[in-house]
Amino acid sequence: MGTDPIFRTAGSIPDWARANLFSSWPNALLTIGIVYVLWQALPSLVNWAFIEAVWHAPDSKACRAASGGGACWAFVAEKHRFILFGTYPFDQHWRPALACIVLVALWSVSALRAFWKWWLALVWTGGLAVIALLMWGGAFGLPYVENERWGGLILTLLLTSFGLAFAFPLAILLALARRSTMPALQGLAVGFIELVRGVPLISLLFMASVMLPLFLPAGVTIDKLLRAQIALILFAAAYLAEVVRGGLQAIPAGQYEAADALGFSYWRKTLLVVLPQALRVSIPPLVNSFIAFFKDTSLVLIIGLFDLLSTIKVSLTEPAWTGFGVEAYLFASLIYFAFCYSMSRYSQNLERGLAKAEEGRRR
Amino acid sequence: MKLSFGDPRFRALVYQAAAIGAALFVAWYLVSNTLANLEARRIASGFAFLGREAGFEIGETSSIAYSAADSYLRALAVGLANTFRVALIGIVAATVLGTVIGLTRLSRNWLVAKLAAAYVEFIRNVPLLVQLFFWYVLITENLPPPRAALEPLPGVYLTNRGVYLPVPAAHPAYLWMLVTFVAGIVSAMLFARWAARRQALTGRRPPMLEIALALVIVPPALVFLAAGAPTAIDVPRLSGFNFTGGMTFTPEFAALTGGLVIYTAAFIAEIVRAGILAIHYGQFEAAHALGLRRSLTMRLVVLPQALRVIVPPMTSQYLNLTKNSSLAVAIGYPDLVSIANTAMNQTGQAVEGIIIIMAVYLSISLSISAFMNWYNARIALQR
Numbered sequence: 001m002g003t004d005p006i007f008r009t010a011g012s013i014p015d016w017a018r019a020n021l022f023s024s025w026p027n028a029l030l031t032i033g034i035v036y037v038l039w040q041a042l043p044s045l046v047n048w049a050f051i052e053a054v055w056h057a058p059d060s061k062a063c064r065a066a067s068g069g070g071a072c073w074a075f076v077a078e079k080h081r082f083i084l085f086g087t088y089p090f091d092q093h094w095r096p097a098l099a100c101i102v103l104v105a106l107w108s109v110s111a112l113r114a115f116w117k118w119w120l121a122l123v124w125t126g127g128l129a130v131i132a133l134l135m136w137g138g139a140f141g142l143p144y145v146e147n148e149r150w151g152g153l154i155l156t157l158l159l160t161s162f163g164l165a166f167a168f169p170l171a172i173l174l175a176l177a178r179r180s181t182m183p184a185l186q187g188l189a190v191g192f193i194e195l196v197r198g199v200p201l202i203s204l205l206f207m208a209s210v211m212l213p214l215f216l217p218a219g220v221t222i223d224k225l226l227r228a229q230i231a232l233i234l235f236a237a238a239y240l241a242e243v244v245r246g247g248l249q250a251i252p253a254g255q256y257e258a259a260d261a262l263g264f265s266y267w268r269k270t271l272l273v274v275l276p277q278a279l280r281v282s283i284p285p286l287v288n289s290f291i292a293f294f295k296d297t298s299l300v301l302i303i304g305l306f307d308l309l310s311t312i313k314v315s316l317t318e319p320a321w322t323g324f325g326v327e328a329y330l331f332a333s334l335i336y337f338a339f340c341y342s343m344s345r346y347s348q349n350l351e352r353g354l355a356k357a358e359e360g361r362r363r
Numbered sequence: 364m365k366l367s368f369g370d371p372r373f374r375a376l377v378y379q380a381a382a383i384g385a386a387l388f389v390a391w392y393l394v395s396n397t398l399a400n401l402e403a404r405r406i407a408s409g410f411a412f413l414g415r416e417a418g419f420e421i422g423e424t425s426s427i428a429y430s431a432a433d434s435y436l437r438a439l440a441v442g443l444a445n446t447f448r449v450a451l452i453g454i455v456a457a458t459v460l461g462t463v464i465g466l467t468r469l470s471r472n473w474l475v476a477k478l479a480a481a482y483v484e485f486i487r488n489v490p491l492l493v494q495l496f497f498w499y500v501l502i503t504e505n506l507p508p509p510r511a512a513l514e515p516l517p518g519v520y521l522t523n524r525g526v527y528l529p530v531p532a533a534h535p536a537y538l539w540m541l542v543t544f545v546a547g548i549v550s551a552m553l554f555a556r557w558a559a560r561r562q563a564l565t566g567r568r569p570p571m572l573e574i575a576l577a578l579v580i581v582p583p584a585l586v587f588l589a590a591g592a593p594t595a596i597d598v599p600r601l602s603g604f605n606f607t608g609g610m611t612f613t614p615e616f617a618a619l620t621g622g623l624v625i626y627t628a629a630f631i632a633e634i635v636r637a638g639i640l641a642i643h644y645g646q647f648e649a650a651h652a653l654g655l656r657r658s659l660t661m662r663l664v665v666l667p668q669a670l671r672v673i674v675p676p677m678t679s680q681y682l683n684l685t686k687n688s689s690l691a692v693a694i695g696y697p698d699l700v701s702i703a704n705t706a707m708n709q710t711g712q713a714v715e716g717i718i719i720i721m722a723v724y725l726s727i728s729l730s731i732s733a734f735m736n737w738y739n740a741r742i743a744l745q746r
Contacts, residue, residue, distance in 0.1 A: 020473035027472045034474055184379035188386055195721075198728035201688040202700055203720045210713040214400045215393045295490035300695055309493055325500025333489040333497070340488035 007123060009110055060320045074330045079315040083322040083331075086151015086306045089194065092143065096154040099134045103157050110347055113353075131158070147225045151306030155225075159297045163232040164290060170233070171240035176270065178241065178247050189241070196238035201299050204231045206259075209303040219355065228300050236293050245291050247282030248274065280354065287347035291340045298336075308335065397714065404711075412710045413439070419705055421697045423613060435706050442702035443723065449698065450685040451618050455625045457684060458677075461631025468636050479632070485631035492690055494626055499618040499694045502526075509605050518598045518609070526612040527599035536590030543582035551575040615696035619688065627684045631677065638673035639665075671742055678735040680729055689724075699723060 021027040043229035052070025056077060057063035063072040076083070085096045106127040109115050115123075135158070150158070177189035196204065208231035209224065216222070224228075251274055259269035279286075301310040312332050316325055368374055397613070401408050420431050421441055425448060429441045467479040486494070503523050507513060512520040518529035532737040554574060562568045587593075599609030612620075642665055650660040691698035700720055707716035 020471075023471055030472055031474055034478070090608045182375050182379050182382075184383050188382060194729075195725070198725040199721045200686040200700070200724055202689045202692065203717060203724065206700075206704070206707075206713075206720070207717050210707065211397075211717055213715065214397045217396050218400065218403060291488070295488075298490040298492045299690070301492065302690075309490070313496065323504055325504050326497065329493055329497040329500065336490055337485065337488045341484065343422060344484075344488060348671075 007090075060322075060324070063324075071327050072324050073327060073331075075315070075321055075327055079312075079321070082152065082315055083156060083308065083311045084152045086150045086311050087156075088151065089143070089145060089149070092137075092145065095134045095137070095142070095145075096150070096152070099131045100154050100157060102134070103161055106161070109134070128162065128165060131325065147223060150225065152311045153308045155306060156294075156297055156308040159229060159232060159300065160290075160294045162229060163236050163297070164293060166233045167236035167240055171238040171244055172239060172275070174241035175244035175248055178245055193238045193241055196235055197242070201231075201235055201296055202302060204235050204304045205299060207231065212215055224303070224304060228303060228305055232293075232297065232300075235296070240286065241287055243282050243285045244278065246285065247278035247280075250281045251277050283354070284347045284351040287343055287350070291343050291347075294339060294343070295336065365376065369374040389616045401714075406711050407710075408714065410715055412706075412712050412715070415525040417706070417709075417711075419709070421702065422695075423616065423697055425642070435710070438702050439699065439719065442697055442699040445696070446685075446688055446691075446698040446700075449616070449688045449691070449696070450625065453620055453623045453627065453684050453688065454681050456620075457627040457631055457680075460624060461628035462635050464628060465632035465635030465639075468632060469639060483629045483632050486626060487633075491622065491626045491687055492693060495690055495694055498622045499614065501613040502618055509601060512606075513602070518596070520599055520606060523614065524605055525614050526617050527606045528610045528612075529596050529598040532593075532595040532597040534590070534595070536586055536593055536595040537680055539586045539590075540583040544579065545585055547579040547582050553579045554578065613696075615691070615694055618694055619691050619696045619698075623684055623687060625681055626656055627688075630680050630683075634673055634676045634680065641672045642668050667742065674735065674742065678731065681729055685727055685731075686724060689720075 021031045040279075047070065049071050054063050054070060054072050054074050057072070057074035060072070060075070063074045081093060083088070085093050090095055101286060106124060109123065110120060133139065134142070135150060136145060136147070174189050174193060177185040178193065180186055180189075205228060208227040212227045212230070213221065255273055255277065256269070257271040260323050266272070298309045300307050301313065304310075306314070309332055312328050316322060368377075398408070414434050416432055417435045417438040418431050419438070421429055421438065423445055424441050426442045426444045427437070429437055452599060464479050467475055468477070468483070470476045494667075502525075506523045509520070509522045509524055512522045514520055522526040551574075558569045558571055563575065597608050599606040599611075646664055646668065647660065650664040655663065689700040690696055692701040692704055696702070703716045703720050707713050715721050
């Protein structure tokens with residue numbers, strides 16, 4: 001296999017530069033050109049973002065006056081509570097904050113290979129129950145907060161976590177059905193997966209927001225958040241199902257045959273032999289799908305839910321703070337980037353670790 | 364087959380009948396509820412509303428003439444044309460940019476490779492919608508008004524009302540140049556097939572490159588000269604508060620297309636890089652050992668193998684770009700989804716509107732995948 005270029009790391013700085021920056025005439029010219037462009041662009045960028053930026057200001061006028069053409073981060077400082085927690089009652093903000101911490105802890109625990117046991121499902125059930133209690137309240141002296149008031153970062157994390165937690169089992173069933181030898185099951189699974197994957201997520205969200213109320217008998221209503229969550233679950237299930245199917249296809253036929261030879265029933269074979277191996281293979285691509293899904297939850301803005309991006313956009317519509325869109329969306333990018341980049345690094349490390357473990361087992 | 368649950372074939376039949384029964388029941392339940400609800404709300408179902416007058420203006424009607432007095436059907440056609448416009452320009456530009464960045468990541472120059480890697484990592488890990496909003500506010504809030512327009516290149520103007528480019532003024536000769544150009548490409552391809560046959564028969568190879576270039580370039584050049592070499596350029600000019608003339612990209616179009624291209628290019632770059640890394644060193648060495656020239660090594664050995672790895676994920680990126688163009692609704696570019704959304708809000712025909720959106724995207728998806736499956740089968744390994 002070919003490899004990425006391996007850069008010389010040993011030796012003195014001039015040696016390093018000669019090998020990696022000035023190895024040939026075109027390379028040297030390229031390096032000089034890029035350094036020149038960076039030299040031109042970077043100082044004004046640093047100036048804008050840090051040196052002339054305003055970090056605290058009572059209102060937007062002061063911010064505009066105080067900054068000599070720098071960024072106005074005071075917008076973020078002023079609005080951070082709304083951006084993180086939406087319209088949740090102000091004195092109760094510790095509850096969504098704690099829920100965020102529990103969620104991140106759940107994800108971190110699931111990332112450790114020592115915890116890849118069946119009881120992780122129990123941990124998740126318990127964790128999600130605690131979060132639901134924290135967010136809704138109505139017990140243990142916590143005042144009840146209806147979910148129209150949930151918003152901000154916690155809503156983005158909740159939509160992602162609940163979406164994946166429900167989509168994952170559904171995806172496994174869909175993948176098994178698609179690989180099944182029964183034509184009717186296979187047909188239903190293929191139809192569902194291809195339908196969902198063939199249309200944009202927005203059309204599913206529109207469907208959830210305007211068509212789902214029509215689907216239900218008169219008198220039964222589900223609120224907007226739940227409707228969007230259902231659409232997101234179905235969307236994620238279709239994509240995850242294809243990843244799981246990839247894992248199922250990677251299992252050698254000998255494994256199926258060996259399980260059959262032992263006289264295992266379909267479910268014993270699937271649960272004890274096939275799935276443990278297939279899921280292990282598909283974890284890195286699954287994490288990539290999780291990242292894509294995390295980013296896709298930002299689309300709920302279009303049907304009027306107050307997720308992270310939406311609270312940022314709403315903050316900008318306040319007349320006093322219009323015109324700071326660049327700062328606001330850069331801040332949004334940084335939050336999303338922090339989550340996605342750490343997940344993607346984790347996935348790369350995991351891939352390497354699993355490959356090494358696989359090699360060790362073969363030996 | 365025994366009629367007992369112990370027989371696997373009987374069991375399979377029972378399961379399948381149950382699954383189909385459940386699916387049919389759910390479908391019947393949803394449809395009957397919907398019909399009852401529509402009746403209760405006195406909404407007439409059906410697509411008759413498409414013939415009615417739309418009554419709203421559309422900001423961008425590039426290829427289909429449209430006014431508010433036209434029908435909903437025509438409005439949707441304008442939206443579909445706008446979707447195709449973004450998707451086509453986006454796919455071409457994202458492929459070019461993505462390929463360049465993918466190759467750049469493999470550069471031996473440390474600075475270049477790291478910059479490309481940083482681009483890919485940052486762009487891939489931020490949601491497209493955030494990026495679209497960012498480009499949109501960057502254009503509408505941070506670029507100067509037309510009177511103080513930025514002019515990075517002569518004749519190119521960047522303003523908060525859009526981007527203006529100079530284009531060659533319309534001239535009938537250009538159409539004929541295009542016709543002769545296409546004819547040149549077709550004849551060059553025919554010539555290449557004849558040359559390959561001749562080489563197989565006689566071992567002699569006619570001068571390919573020179574003749575092909577001549578076939579493609581000379582006829583359009585002759586047309587150009589025969590028409591008196593029209594070089595008039597339509598340069599955008601400030602008149603009143605805005606620019607006229609030249610080619611205009613609205614802020615919505617520029618933000619949407621630019622955002623989609625920058626986002627998709629990061630994914631394409633990774634695909635191109637993976638495709639090239641997948642080729643074994645031995646392949647290059649074997650081609651050299653056979654005495655193939657470098658260009659032939661690329662064309663006959665490396666590219667066919669790399670394309671086999673690249674084409675399937677590339678297809679799904681093209682599909683993603685087309686589906687992602689539906690985010691236009693968030694920044695107000697009148698694509699199909701955004702116009703269907705307006706029509707749904709005006710008429711209350713939500714079910715029909717969503718069926719139209721889904722049907723259009725499904726047919727686009729299925730036809731692109733059908734084409735790519737055909738192409739894939741054509742370039743697949745022949746065993």
